[in-house]
Each structure stands twice: as structure tokens, then as C-alpha cells.
Amino acid sequence: xxxxxxxxxxxxxxxxxxxxxxxxxxxxxxxxxxxxxxxxxxxxxxxxxxxxxxxxxxxxxxxxxxxxxxxxxxxxxxxxxxxxxxxxxxxxxxxxxxxxxxxxxxxxxxxxxxxxxxxxxxxxxxxxxxxxxxxxxxxxxxxxxxxxxxxxxxxxxxxxxxxxxxxxxxxxxxxxxxxxxxxxxxxxxxxxxxxxxxxxxxxxxxxxxxxxxxxxxxxxxxxxxxxxxxxxxxxxxxxxxxxxxxxxxxxxxxxxxxxxxxxxxxxxxxxxxxxxxxxxxxxxxxxxxxxxxxxxxxxxxxxxxxxxxxxxxxxxxxxxxxxxxxxxxxxxxxxxxxxxxxxxxxxxxxxxxxxxxxxxxxxxxxxxxxxxxxxxxxxxxxxxxxxxxxxxxxxxxxxxxxxxxxxxxxxxxxxxxxxxxxxxxxxxxxxxxxxxxxxxx
Numbered sequence: 001x002x003x004x005x006x007x008x009x010x011x012x013x014x015x016x017x018x019x020x021x022x023x024x025x026x027x028x029x030x031x032x033x034x035x036x037x038x039x040x041x042x043x044x045x046x047x048x049x050x051x052x053x054x055x056x057x058x059x060x061x062x063x064x065x066x067x068x069x070x071x072x073x074x075x076x077x078x079x080x081x082x083x084x085x086x087x088x089x090x091x092x093x094x095x096x097x098x099x100x101x102x103x104x105x106x107x108x109x110x111x112x113x114x115x116x117x118x119x120x121x122x123x124x125x126x127x128x129x130x131x132x133x134x135x136x137x138x139x140x141x142x143x144x145x146x147x148x149x150x151x152x153x154x155x156x157x158x159x160x161x162x163x164x165x166x167x168x169x170x171x172x173x174x175x176x177x178x179x180x181x182x183x184x185x186x187x188x189x190x191x192x193x194x195x196x197x198x199x200x201x202x203x204x205x206x207x208x209x210x211x212x213x214x215x216x217x218x219x220x221x222x223x224x225x226x227x228x229x230x231x232x233x234x235x236x237x238x239x240x241x242x243x244x245x246x247x248x249x250x251x252x253x254x255x256x257x258x259x260x261x262x263x264x265x266x267x268x269x270x271x272x273x274x275x276x277x278x279x280x281x282x283x284x285x286x287x288x289x290x291x292x293x294x295x296x297x298x299x300x301x302x303x304x305x306x307x308x309x310x311x312x313x314x315x316x317x318x319x320x321x322x323x324x325x326x327x328x329x330x331x332x333x334x335x336x337x338x339x340x341x342x343x344x345x346x347x348x349x350x351x352x353x354x355x356x357x358x359x360x361x362x363x364x365x366x367x368x369x370x371x372x373x374x375x376x377x378x379x380x381x382x383x384x385x386x387x388x389x390x391x392x393x394x395x396x397x398x399x400x401x402x403x404x405x406x407x408x409x410x411x412x413x414x415x416x417x418x419x420x421x422x423x424x425x426x427x428x429x430x431x432x433x434x435x436x437x438x439x440x441x
Contacts, residue, residue: 001037001038001039001042001103002102002103002104003097004096004097004098004099004101004102004103004104004105005102005103005104006042006045006046006049007049007079007083007097007098007104007105008103008104008105009031009035009038009042009046009103010046010049010050010053010079011075011076011079011105012031013027013028013031013046013050014050014053014075014078014079015074015075016031017050017054017336018075021340023334023336023337024050024051024054024334024335024336025334028043028046028047028050044206049079049082051163051335052082052086053078053079053082054335054336054339055136055161055162055335056082056086056124056136057078057136057335057339058132058133058134058136058137059085059124059125059126059129059133059134059136060078060081060082060085060124061073061078061133062126062129062133063081063085063119063122063124063126064077064078064081064115067114067115067118067119068111068114068115070111071109071111071112076105076112077112077115080094080098080108080112080115080116081115081119083097083116084115084116084119084120084122085119085122085123085124086124090120091113091116091117091120094108094116095107095108095113095116098112135153135154135157135158135161136157136161136338137157137338138338138339138341140343141328141338141341141378144378144379144380145157145328145377145378147379148377148378148379149377149423152425152426155425156377156423156424156425156426158425159332159423159424159425160328160329160331160332160377160423160424160425160431161331161332161335162332162424163332164224164330164332164333164424164430165202165203166202166203166207166209166222167194167197167200167201167202167203167222167223167224167225167228168180168191168200168201168203168209168214168215168220168221168222168223169197169199169200169220169221169222169223169228169255170199170200170201170219170220171218171219171220171221171254171258171290171291172199172258172259173258173261173264173290173291173292174217174218174219174290174291175219177193177198177199177200177201179219180201180214180219180220181193181201183212183213183214183219184201184203184212184214184220186213187207187211187212187213187214188207189203189204189207189209189212189214190203190204190205191203191204192204194225194228195225195428196225196229196409196411196414196427196429197225197228197229197232198232198409198410198411199228199232199255200223200225200228201220202225209222215289216289217289218289218290218291221251221254221255221286221289221290223251223255224330224333224429224430225428225429225430226329226375226422226427226429226430226431226432227251227252227375227430227432228255229420229422229429229432229434230252230320230322230371230373230432230434231252231255231256231259231320232255232259232408232409233371233401233404233405233408233420233434233436234252234256234318234320234369234371235318235369235404235408236256236259236260236270236317236318237259237260237268238260238261238262238266238267238268239260239267239268240260240268240269240317240318241268241269241271241315241316241317241318242256242260242268242269242270242271242316242317242318242319242320243271243273243311243316243318243319243320243360243363244256244270244271244272244273244320244322245273245319245320245321245322245356245359245360245363246273246274246321246322246323246324246356247272247273247274247279247280247283247299247322248274248276248279248322249279249280249282249283249286250272250280250282250283250286250287251286252320252322253270253272253283253297254283254286254287254290254292256270256320257270257287257290257292257296257297258290258292261292264291265296266292266296266297269298270296270297270298271297271298271299271300271311271316272297272298272299272300273299273300273301273302273308273311274301274302275301275302276301277301280299280301283297298310308359308362308363311363312363313362313363314362314363314364314365314366315363315365316363316364316365316368317365317368317369318368318369318371319360319361319363319364319368319369319370319371320371320373321356321357321360321370321371321372321373322373322374322375323349323352323353323356323357323372323373323374323381324349324352324353324356325349325353325374325375325376325381326341326345326346326349326376326378326381327341327375327376328341328375328376328377328378328431329374329375329376329377329422329423329430329431329432329433330375330430330431331431332424332430333430346378346380346381349376349381350380350381350385353374353381353385354385354388354389357370357372357385357389358389358392358393361389361393361396361439364439365439366439366440366441367438367439367440368438368439369399369436369437369438369439370396370436370437370438370439371434371435371436371437372385372386372389372433372434372435372437373432373433373434373435374432374433375430375431375432376431376433377421377423377431377433381433382419382421382433382435383419383433386398386419386435386437389437390437395439395440395441396437396438396439396440397437397438397440398418398419398435398436398437398438399418399436399437399438400417400418401413401415401417401418401419401420401434401435401436402415402416402417402418404436414427415427418435419433419434419435420432420433420434420435421433422434
């Protein structure tokens with residue numbers, strides 16, 4: 001593809017992103033599925049421009065709005081601004097890409113030419129930018145983010161705006177980290193052990209992991225280190241009754257199953273629950289690859305009714321809630337999500353979390369544990385929800401993470417305090433929160 005054709009593809013993908021709630025990854029895959037002629041290098045270059053544009057979106061919009069009132073901010077003017085401010089192209093260079101022939105973008109309008117000229121020699125960053133613009137976050141979220149991060153706000157938001165590494169979890173039912181690293185290396189995929197999860201490997205560079213032998217044979221599963229830690233801190237063991245209450249497509253269910261497997265079988269009962277039957281069905285291929293018979297995991301769809309008598313009240317040794325949340329901790333992987341998030345979305349998630357905590361707590365037996373986790377960094381979804389729940393449920397108490405970590409992971413706990421806050425800047429992981437509660441009676 002020509003440089004102009006790559007630019008046009010990035011504009012088209014960005015336009016589609018603005019018209020849908022789908023993740024950028026899904027939109028990009030669909031786009032290229034219909035354009036088989038695009039080579040691997042073309043796809044990578046186009047995807048990089050789309051993602052980088054999302055990570056610079058607030059600053060690009062700020063500059064475009066300073067210059068133009070009409071046509072104003074849109075995917076096309078953002079790309080023009082990015083070419084000028086980030087790539088350092090001259091107006092003539094940009095006009096050469098927007099040549100209007102073949103697959104290249106149409107010719108620049110007079111206003112677009114004015115934009116390219118006005119931005120020549122300017123820096124992407126400007127000291128007069130508001131915090132939300134300079135830190136690439138919605139302005140309405142700056143106050144709650146400052147509440148979460150304090151003086152580390154700038155460091156944390158900068159880290160949340162960087163590209164995330166690819167981590168994989170080793171399926172201990174099929175091998176250990178040494179074997180997984182060896183097999184990955186044979187496919188020219190170098191990796192290093194993750195610093196916190198004893199089951200994790202961090203891949204070096206960009207690789208199509210789905211084509212790797214270790215992945216195809218179920219030895220590894222793509223999962224961020226923070227997500228691995230959530231499953232590990234659930235502390236499941238063979239013989240237990242365990243409920244993954246918000247299982248989704250089964251990422252953590254697989255990790256829980258691996259910890260409960262003895263001689264090729266899940267020992268005990270493992271339930272995967274979700275409000276979407278479709279999501280629950282999607283775990284079938286992952287279970288097969290991991291060598292876990294699907295029939296060994298009991299699935300319960302809560303879409304039509306929240307009747308959980310099939311599991312039984314006060315029966316579970318462990319109930320994991322990977323709660324629906326704003327996803328502010330995974331902006332590295334889904335930078336488009338931050339620009340779609342609204343205050344109404346936050347309020348809806350808070351209500352969902354309170355309801356789910358109450359429902360799931362009924363399944364925990366006396367002496368059992370309720371594990372609440374989110375991929376959010378907002379205190380309203382994390383510490384505040386636990387505080388509210390404990391006030392209404394005095395028979396539950398917090399088990400401090402600082403005590404559980406060395407007991408479960410056989411390593412010093414890197415975080416002080418009873419609740420676990422993981423962040424890209426502090427721990428090099430996605431932003432996750434974990435609280436472990438014990439039912440005392």
C-alpha cells in the first residue's frame with residue numbers, strides 16, 4: 001500500500017470507531033478481513049496510526065479547535081494535525097499524501113490546508129493545555145483520578161496512555177514457565193518471566209501469538225499479569241466449590257480451573273456465571289485448547305433470572321466477582337474506551353457493582369471467601385464499594401492482601417495495605433483492584 005493509502009485506511013477505521021461501541025481491536029480486524037490485499041506491514045502501520053491517534057486525541061482535538069471552526073474536529077482533521085504535530089510533516093508533504101488518486105485521501109480543502117499551515121513547526125504539547133488535554137483523559141474524570149492517584153496523577157496517566165505489553169499465563173496442567181519459554185523461543189518469540197505472577201511470561205516485541213505452538217497447544221493463554229494475580233489471590237484448590245460470578249468469556253475461569261485440576265480432571269465444582277449466554281459459550285474453544293473438558297465446568301446464565309438455587313446458598317468456598325466497571329485501568333489496551341465513557345456510565349456501573357456484591361455474597365459459606373475485583377482505578381468503584389458493602393454485611397471482614405500474598409504466592413507483597421491497587425506506573429500491569437473478604441458466620 002502507498003503511504004497515502006495507509007493514511008486513508010486509518011481515517012476510515014477512525015470514522016468507523018466513532019460510529020460504534022466496538023473495541024478498536026475488533027473494528028480493525030473487521031476492516032482488514034474485507035481487505036485481504038493489505039500486507040502485514042501495512043496492517044501494523046495502519047493499526048499503529050489509529051491507536052497512536054487515540055492516545056494523542058485530546059491534544060490533537062485541542063489544536064484543531066484552535067485553528068478551525070468548520071469543518072472542525074473529525075477523524076480526517078485529526079490525522080492532518082497528527083501528521084503536522086507528531087510526524088513533523090510540512091503542508092506540502094501532507095498535501096502530497098492527500099493527492100486524491102487511487103486509494104489516497106481526497107485533496108485537502110482550503111480549511112484543511114489552513115490547518116496544516118497553522119500547525120507547521122508547532123509542538124504537540126502546549127503549556128496552556130488544561131489537565132485533561134495534557135494528560136489525555138476526559139476532563140470530568142480528572143478529579144476522581146486525582147483522588148485515586150494523588151501526586152502520582154501525571155505519572156499514572158502517562159503510563160495508562162502507553163502501549164501495553166503482551167503477557168501470557170502458563171497453563172500448569174500442561175507445563176511450567178521454563179517449558180513455555182523454550183517452546184515460545186522456538187517460534188522466535190522471546191519472553192521474560194513476569195515480576196509478580198509466578199505463572200506469567202511477558203513477550204518481547206510484537207508477535208502473532210495465535211500462530212505460536214505454545215498457544216495452539218494450550219500451554220499458554222493471553223492474560224495480563226494483573227488479571228493472573230486476581231485468579232491467584234482467589235486461592236482455589238482441588239476439592240473446593242468455586243464460583244466465577246462474572247465469568248464473561250472465561251479468562252479467569254480457565255485460570256481457576258487450572259488451579260483445581262488434578263490428574264487431568266477438575267476436582268470439586270467450578271461454576272461460571274454471566275448475564276450473557278453468548279459470552280459463556282465463547283469459552284468452549286479456550287477450554288478445548290487448554291485441555292479442560294467443557295462438561296467439567298458448570299455454567300449458569302443469569303440473563304433472565306437471578307435465581308441461583310442451582311448453586312445453592314452458603315455453599316461456595318470461593319466466589320470471585322470480576323465486576324463490570326468503567327475499565328479505566330485498561331486504557332493501555334483500549335484507548336478508545338476513555339473517550340466513550342460518560343458520568344452516566346459510571347453511575348450505572350456503581351449500581352451494578354452494589355447489586356452484584358449483595359447477590360454473590362449469598363453464595364459464600366461461613367469461612368469461605370468473597371473476592372471482589374475490577375479493572376478500574378477509581379475509588380468509587382473500589383474502596384468505596386467495599387466500605388459500603390461491609391457496613392451492610394457485618395458478617396464479612398477484609399483479609400489483608402499483605403498477609404495473603406506471601407501465603408499464596410510465596411513472595412513478599414509489593415503493595416502495603418489491606419486492599420490491592422495495581423497500576424501501570426507502580427506495578428507495570430493493567431490497573432486492577434482486589435479485595436478479599438472472609439465470611440465469618
